[in-house]
Amino acid sequence: MTFDELLAKYEPALAAAFRQAIEEIKSGIVLRVVVERLERGDVNGAVDAMQIEPEVFSALEIALQDAFNAGGTNAVAELPKVMDPQGNRVIWRFGVRNPVAEAILRDLSSTMVTHITDDQRQGIRLALEQGLARGANPRSTALDVVGRQSRVTGRREGGVIGLTRYQIEFIERARLHLDSGDPDLMNRYFELKTRDKRFDRTVMAAIRAGKPVTGEALAKIIGRLRDKNLLLRGEML
Incomplete structure (x- = not known):
């Protein structure tokens, strides 16, 4: 395989594995517990309740x-054919059980996770x-983070779980x-590459009316912005 072919095969697999982990985290969250801890002002406890663990x-x-x-x-297959001093062909092989390869992989995966x-x-x-600082109640704040349950799929959609800290700040x-x-x-919204352009008219109408965008709109x-940034996050990995 060429390097590009390897990327085409394994990039989607890595992105899918990442999305699988995020879905597992979301599906395991007990919203009631998160909300109760936020009502007590225990933000760290609310984060702990989401059980975001390396496993x-x-x-x-x-x-x-x-x-x-x-x-x-693949790299070994590309190595040149050579002969040893006795005239025997040198056979190149690669294995992740090689101590050096194992150490590299262990460090790479551990650091990533x-x-x-x-x-x-x-x-x-x-x-x-x-x-909480902008005045949202604990339940609304929790739902903005963990996502809202779809009536169609029964799965949580939206939310910020899976995004990087910088993506969360950006959104x-x-x-x-x-x-x-x-x-x-408000016009800075149109500079965002990950925005859903179907909402451009809504934002433009609000700007022309001299009003903020609020409520369901x-x-x-913001929900679509989160979704598109989560896809980008998988690609980044």
Whole structure:
């Protein structure tokens, strides 16, 4: 396989494994517990209740191992044919059980998963704090983070779980701009590459009317922004 062919095969597998882990986290959340802890002002307790632990990303680690092994095997296949001093052909082989390869893979997967879980917890804590700070009630704040349950699929959709801390900050800033009523700030929405352009007319109409985007319209715009950034997050990995 060429390097591009390897990417085409294993990039989707890694992204899918990441999305699987995020869905597992969302489906395991007991909203009542998160809300109760937010009502007590226990933001850290609310984050803990979401159980974002390294073990949930085991499928991602397996997908990473598969990609690593395929890359090594492919690299060995590209090595030149050589002969030893006795005239015998040197046979090149690659295996993830090689001590050096094992150490590299272990460090790579551990670093990736640790970074993902730590960043997730920091980002979610930030989102909860900002939600409460802008006056949203604990239940609404929790739903903005964990996502709302679809009546069609029964699965949680939207929310910020899976996004990086910087993506969460970026989306919260977009919310503040749209809710500001300031035309200059609201116009920055059109600079966002991950926006859903179907909402452009809604935002433009609000700017022309000199009003902020609020309520259900704002919730839908921010929800789509979160969804598209989650897809981007999978591609980034």
